[in-house]
Amino acid sequence: MIRPDAPVLLEIRDLHARVEAKEILKGVNLTIRAGEVHAVMGRNGSGKSTLSKVLAGHPAYTVTGGTVHYRGENLLELDPEQRARIGVFLGFQYPVEIPGVSNLEFLRVATNARRAQKGEEELDTFAFEDLVRDRLKVVQMDPAFLDRSVNEGFSGGEKKRNEILQMALLDPLVAILDETDSGLDIDALRIVAGGVNQLATPDNATLLITHYQRLLDAITPDYVHVMAAGRILRTGGKELALELEERGYDWVDQELAALAGEVA
Amino acid sequence: MTASLSAPTSRTAWLERWLSQLPAPSGPLAAVQERGREALAQQPVPSSRQEEWRFTDLSLLQDLPLAQAAAAPSGGAMSSEAGVLRLQLDGRTDPLAGVELPAGLQVLSDSELAQGLGHTLAATGCEHHWPVELNHASAGRVLALRLASRSKLKLELHSTAQSGLLPLRLLLILEEKAELELCQKIVAQGSGLISLVLEAHLARSARLQHGLVASGQADAALLAHLAIEQEPESHLALSSVTVGWGLARLEPRLVQVDGQASSTLRGLQLVGGRQIADTHSHVSFAGPEGQLDQLHKAVAAGHGRSVFNGAVQVPRAAQRTNAAQLSRNLLLSDRARIDTKPELEIVADDVKCAHGATVSSLQTDELFYLQSRGIDSDQAAGLLKRAFCEEVLRDLPPAARAWCPIEQWQLEDA
Ligand SMILES: Nc1ncnc2c1ncn2[C@@H]1O[C@H](COP(=O)(O)OP(=O)(O)OP(=O)(O)O)[C@@H](O)[C@H]1O
Ligand SMILES: [Mg+2]
Numbered sequence: 237m238i239r240p241d242a243p244v245l246l247e248i249r250d251l252h253a254r255v256e257a258k259e260i261l262k263g264v265n266l267t268i269r270a271g272e273v274h275a276v277m278g279r280n281g282s283g284k285s286t287l288s289k290v291l292a293g294h295p296a297y298t299v300t301g302g303t304v305h306y307r308g309e310n311l312l313e314l315d316p317e318q319r320a321r322i323g324v325f326l327g328f329q330y331p332v333e334i335p336g337v338s339n340l341e342f343l344r345v346a347t348n349a350r351r352a353q354k355g356e357e358e359l360d361t362f363a364f365e366d367l368v369r370d371r372l373k374v375v376q377m378d379p380a381f382l383d384r385s386v387n388e389g390f391s392g393g394e395k396k397r398n399e400i401l402q403m404a405l406l407d408p409l410v411a412i413l414d415e416t417d418s419g420l421d422i423d424a425l426r427i428v429a430g431g432v433n434q435l436a437t438p439d440n441a442t443l444l445i446t447h448y449q450r451l452l453d454a455i456t457p458d459y460v461h462v463m464a465a466g467r468i469l470r471t472g473g474k475e476l477a478l479e480l481e482e483r484g485y486d487w488v489d490q491e492l493a494a495l496a497g498e499v500a
Numbered sequence: 501m502t503a504s505l506s507a508p509t510s511r512t513a514w515l516e517r518w519l520s521q522l523p524a525p526s527g528p529l530a531a532v533q534e535r536g537r538e539a540l541a542q543q544p545v546p547s548s549r550q551e552e553w554r555f556t557d558l559s560l561l562q563d564l565p566l567a568q569a570a571a572a573p574s575g576g577a578m579s580s581e582a583g584v585l586r587l588q589l590d591g592r593t594d595p596l597a598g599v600e601l602p603a604g605l606q607v608l609s610d611s612e613l614a615q616g617l618g619h620t621l622a623a624t625g626c627e628h629h630w631p632v633e634l635n636h637a638s639a640g641r642v643l644a645l646r647l648a649s650r651s652k653l654k655l656e657l658h659s660t661a662q663s664g665l666l667p668l669r670l671l672l673i674l675e676e677k678a679e680l681e682l683c684q685k686i687v688a689q690g691s692g693l694i695s696l697v698l699e700a701h702l703a704r705s706a707r708l709q710h711g712l713v714a715s716g717q718a719d720a721a722l723l724a725h726l727a728i729e730q731e732p733e734s735h736l737a738l739s740s741v742t743v744g745w746g747l748a749r750l751e752p753r754l755v756q757v758d759g760q761a762s763s764t765l766r767g768l769q770l771v772g773g774r775q776i777a778d779t780h781s782h783v784s785f786a787g788p789e790g791q792l793d794q795l796h797k798a799v800a801a802g803h804g805r806s807v808f809n810g811a812v813q814v815p816r817a818a819q820r821t822n823a824a825q826l827s828r829n830l831l832l833s834d835r836a837r838i839d840t841k842p843e844l845e846i847v848a849d850d851v852k853c854a855h856g857a858t859v860s861s862l863q864t865d866e867l868f869y870l871q872s873r874g875i876d877s878d879q880a881a882g883l884l885k886r887a888f889c890e891e892v893l894r895d896l897p898p899a900a901r902a903w904c905p906i907e908q909w910q911l912e913d914a
Contacts, residue, residue, distance in 0.1 A: 292872050295864060320874035332869035336887025342870070345883070349874035385887075386869075402873060 237438065238458045242269040245307055245410050245441050246291075246324075252301035253290045259300065260286045262466035268410065271438040275452055275477060276445045278463035279485050284445045285329050287463070288414045292326040293319050306410065320346075321353035325408030327399040329415045329445070334386040339398070342386045343368060347405045371404040374431040392419030400431050411435075412443045417451040429454030449481045464488045514562035515545055519637070521567065527640050528613065529669070536636025539628065546630050555807045555839045556778040560721055560747045564693050566665045568592075568638065584899075586656040587643070591666045595643055595657075604651025604678070608644040608671065617642065617671055620699035624727040624753035624782065631723035631749065635697040639667035647678040649703075654681045656899060661720070663690030670698040674706035674734075682710045683900040688720035688745070696724040702734035702761070709737045711900030716745035718773055718912075727753045732760035732787070739766035739896045740779075743909050748777045759787025759818055765794040768892035771804030771836070772911030778807035785818035788848075792823040797892050799885060800829065800836035801911035811843040812853065819850045827857040830888050833913065882907065 246268040253261040260283050268274055276284055290297045291304065293316035304311040306324060314322075334342070344364045351358065359367060372379060375397045387395050396416050403411050413432065417425055432455055436442060444455060452460075452474060460476040461468045462485075469491055470476070519540060525533035545561075546553040568591070585602055587595040596607065608616060621627035647653055659668055674680055686694055694714075702708055714722050722745050728736055742748040754763050769777035783792050798806035806829065814821045827840040842855040862884050870880035886906050893904050 292868075294868055294872075315877070316868060316871040317874050317876045317880075320872055326872050328869070328872075332865050334866050334869065334884070334887065336890045337870075337883050342873070342875075342883070345875055345879065346870075346873035349876070353874070406873065 237271040239269065239271055239438075242271050242438070243307070244269050246311075247305040248302070249304075250302040251287075251290065251299065251304060253286065253297050253299045255286070255297050260297075260466050261290065263302070264467055266461065266468060268441045268443065270409075270441055272441045272458045273436065273455060274441070274443045275457035275460045276443060276463055276468075277447065277460060277477065277480060279488065282463045283466040284463055285414055286466075288326055288329075288412045288443075288445060291319075291324065291412060292316055317349070320406070321350055323350075323407075323409035325403050325406055325411045327396075327403060327411065327413040327416050329418070331387050331390075331395040331399055333388045333390070335388045337386045339384055339386050340365075340368070340382040343382070343402065343405055346402065350406045368405065371401060374404040374434055375400045376427050377401055393421060393424045396420055397424065397428060400428050404431065404435060407435075409440045410443065411440070412445070414445045415447070416444070417446055417448060425450065426454060449477055452477050462488070465492055512545055514566075515540065518566045522638065523568075528610065529639055529642060532617065532636050533638070533640070536633045536638070539633040540630075540637050543628075543630060543633065552780065552809075555805065556747070556749060556776055558747070560719075561693060564691055564719065564721060565663055566693060568665050568667075584654040584656060586658070589643060589657050589659045589668055591639065591641060591659075591668055594641070602653060604648040605653055606646045606648065608646055608673070612646075613642070613644050613671070616644070616673065616701070617699070620701055620727045620729045621697070621725070623729050623757070624755050624784070626725055626727060626751065626753050626782075629725065629751070631695065631751070632697055632725050634723065635667050635669060635695040635725070638665060638695065639669040639697070642669040642671055644671040646673040647675060647680050649675040650677045651675075652679040654899075655683070657682070657684045659685070659694070660687045660689060661692050661694050664692045665695070666692065667695045668697070670696075672698070672700040672708075674700065674702045674708055676703045677705045678703070679707040680709070681897050682708065683897050683903075684710065684712045685900070685903050686712070686714040686722065688716040688722070690717075691719040693721045693723065696722070696726075698724075698726045700728045702728065702730045702736060704731045705733040706731075707735045709897055710739070711896040712738075712740040713896070713900050713903040714740070714742045714745070714748065716742070716748065718744070718746045718775065720745055721747040723749050725751045725753065728755075730754065730756045730761040730763065732758050734761045735764075736761070737764040737766075737895065739892060739900070741768045741892065741896070741904055742777055743770040744775070745777065746775055748775075750779045752779070752781045754781075754783045756785050756787060756790040759785050759790040759821065762791040763793070764895070765792070765796070766892045766895045767796040767808075768798070768889055769806055770799045770889075770909060770911055771806050772801040773914060774803045776805045776807070780807075780809045780811070782811040782813075783823070784813040784815075785821045785823075786815070787817055788819045788821070790818060790821050790823075792821075792825070794823075794825040795892065796825075796827045796840075797888065798827075798829045798838060798840075799832065799888065799911065800838050801832040802913050803833075803835045804911065805837045806839070808840040809843060810841070810855070812845070812855075814844070814846040814848050814851055814853060816847045819848045821848060821851040821853065823851070823853045825855040828888075829857070829859040830885065831859055831861050832885075832911065
């Protein structure tokens with residue numbers, strides 16, 4: 237839902253970042269207001285996951301220029317855990333398996349860290365179990381997954397559901413979902429998309445990274461951005477995604493070449 | 501530290517001093533004491549020049565108070581709740597005084613003791629090891645028990661050392677089909693040395709589950725030999741945890757006398773500061789179709805040093821042995837050091853023997869995943885460390901598991 241007067245949640249300006257010596261983000265600009273759903277599309281390797289990890293604070297990426305403000309606060313100077321606590325959530329493209337750490341305990345510790353930030357009281361094991369059972373319904377997940385180690389041996393689709401379960405517990409203001417649709421079967425896609433829609437409110441915002449229209453059929457974006465070579469090359473409405481589905485990304489090369497020509 | 505290592509005279513001076521102040525041999529172990537003292541007077545203190553002690557420096561011992569510790573205030577039985585016999589071992593007082601032994605449990609007679617003591621040490625080839633001789637020289641008591649055929653017992657042994665030397669000696673005979681769950685807790689609260697020698701003989705189809713939890717401190721040392729003889733169809737599950745010792749050397753020594761038995765070994769050692777933990781395990785299959793499942797884990801922080809050497813002997817007689825050994829190590833500092841080595845001697849041809857070793861640090865991606873959910877980096881590291889240890893801790897008997905408050909174990913970073 238686009239409301240020009242809605243508060244800005246995330247403001248990215250001319251963001252540059254590198255991993256080791258390789259520059260990957262080359263000037264990303266993006267403004268996200270409360271209530272909006274943004275989709276970022278683009279070829280493999282164009283920098284979508286890099287953008288999401290930079291926003292979440294992954295230590296392997298170094299910001300070399302630009303700014304990111306979250307509700308007016310400089311996001312880039314915060315530790316990853318602080319970013320999460322104040323409401324920035326990253327749904328991983330490849331959720332990490334952590335053998336030996338119980339999923340239930342992990343979810344509880346994470347939920348309490350976020351609650352403490354919001355000034356809410358800590359949930360003990362019993363209170364948390366009630367909450368988690370309720371939130372499991374959002375993604376129709378089997379409670380048996382709570383007793384396992386974090387993501388260990390989960391199928392691709394199960395991992396993605398576990399990501400959305402975490403989102404449902406952490407109640408973020410900006411959720412960045414990196415290819416949450418990949419690996420989901422048809423029913424699971426519908427369930428997960430339904431969950432994301434259910435969690436969307438006029439006060440929060442979602443940034444969906446995806447390759448496919450089918451997710452955007454289920455979650456209607458307000459904006460669609462095309463990323464190429466480390467920046468956002470074009471922005472449009474939901475019809476841009478339909479156009480991409482038809483035309484593919486060949487036109488990207490021409491625009492990039494034109495851009496390179498301008499610079500030269 | 502290094503200076504004293506290279507000067508052999510000062511290296512043995514402390515030992516001579518210690519030997520000379522020992523009380524005259526007495527009691528049921530007088531003969532053993534005498535032999536142990538003679539052996540120590542002859543045998544050099546192990547040094548890094550010996551392969552078996554290459555990484556483990558015993559120089560800490562020369563600075564420890566080694567006078568025999570005064571008897572702890574509370575000796576004897578602690579309590580004996582339903583199905584659990586709980587004893588206090590202080591090396592001095594009779595742990596069985598005033599205790600009514602549960603059905604099936606007997607104290608070995610003097611003649612049985614004379615026959616049995618040292619048998620398993622010899623069978624596992626460690627009767628002349630220096631730490632064993634040290635125990636021989638000093639231990640004045642032995643807790644020697646027999647569990648009758650088909651009996652079941654849960655036994656807890658508690659030893660707390662304030663300071664000085666605490667020698668502990670145990671001999672356990674499990675008759676056919678006897679089942680013993682032994683939870684042993686050793687705590688050093690002051691500077692000193694705890695010397696443990698345990699011998700256990702498992703008759704056919706007997707089962708022993710032994711959980712040893714030993715927590716020390718930077719100026720305390722633990723030297724332990726756990727020698728176990730297994731007859732066919734017997735089961736051994738030995739899990740040990742050492743944490744906090746300036747020096748801990750653990751030698752589990754197993755022999756399956758006719759094969760056909762199963763042995764599960766679990767070890768966890770944690771070091772920080774300038775601590776050393778060393779496990780030298782030795783498993784030998786003297787007959788066919790034996791099984792071994794061994795997992796050894798270590799966590800090393802600060803300048804800590806962890807050593808694991810896992811010897812497995814599979815001679816020609818041990819066809820169809822199935823042995824698996826894994827050493828997994830978590831390195832938390834680039835100043836810590838881990839040395840791990842399997843030592844497989846396989847002569848039989850029809851066997852399955854797998855072994856592996858890994859050394860890793862905390863995984864950036866695992867840490868980041870936890871942090872990205874609002875968990876701060878220290879807590880995330882704590883969760884990952886605990887997860888690493890859990891694989892060993894979960895195999896401890898429940899009572900012993902409760903002695904491992906892993907959240908409270910601080911590994912010194914310096
Ligand atoms: N840690 C890293 N080390 C080296 N190269 C990296 C690293 N992370 C990302 N890259 C490179 O940066 C580029 C952008 O990767 P990124 O994962 O952001 O792409 P993406 O747009 O998410 O692609 P996909 O659609 O395949 O998920 C790629 O060329 C990738 O190989
Ligand atoms: Mg990606």
